[in-house]
Amino acid sequence: MPDGGTRRLSAILGSQSLALLLVLFVLVAFFSLMRPDAFPRIANILNMATDASILLVLAVGGTYVILTGGIDLSINGVLVFSGVIAAHAMVWTGGDNPPTLLVGLVFAMLAGAAWGAVNGFLIAKARIPALIVTLGTMGMSLGSALLITRGIDISDVPDSLVVGIGSGRLMGVPVLVIVTAVIVIA
Incomplete structure (x- = not known):
């Protein structure tokens, strides 16, 4: 033995x-x-870590859905829709300062929560299978984002978002990687 x-x-x-x-x-x-x-090379490793960080954050959220026996196919569509709403909110607010970024974050979270509430209601109350609901809301959220943007990139978001968070570094480590590590550990 x-x-x-x-x-x-x-x-x-x-x-x-x-x-x-x-x-x-x-x-x-x-x-x-x-x-x-x-x-x-270190630069390539950091680039791959930055690219993977957003997917890892989504995977953390998806893990909880899967652990409870559910499935969510809408996560990518909700991400795109929330990003579009956040970008429009920041452009509408104007400026390149922390309050503008906070407005974008709040609008993104509200948009994501709204899609989550739709999914939750249809799955829990209307008793529609999660696979069907989330497949439908994936299409609806992606379609809505496309309608809002008319297929045109939103390019006038604050520079501090793009430079500070998107490609910024803290002690040589990409900010997105640090944020992702905090989310994964929390």
Whole structure:
């Protein structure tokens, strides 16, 4: 009969997490060998971390839905819609200061909460399957965002949002990565 340490080691070696870690290691090694001049550089690693940070925040939210046995296909559409509403609110408010960014954040959260309330009502009260509801609200939120923007990028958001948060760094680490780490840890 194996002792506790052996059982733990067997569980770790047979776990899906270790398999994913090994796949990640193989991918990093492969691309590092293919492009040693570009891939294993700190700048590239920080860029990949920045790109992944928004998806990781969405995954944290989706984790709670999945843990409760649900499914939410609308998360990407709600993200886009909330971003459009936030951008329009910041442009409407004007200025490049913290209150303008706060207005955008509040409007984004309200927009996301409104779609969440629609999903929640239709799933819990109307008893429509979550797959159907969230598929529908994904299309509605993406379509609404497209109608609001008329398919044109919103380019006059405050520079402090783009420069300070989008591409800003704190002690060399991208701000988005720091914000994501705080959200994941919290």
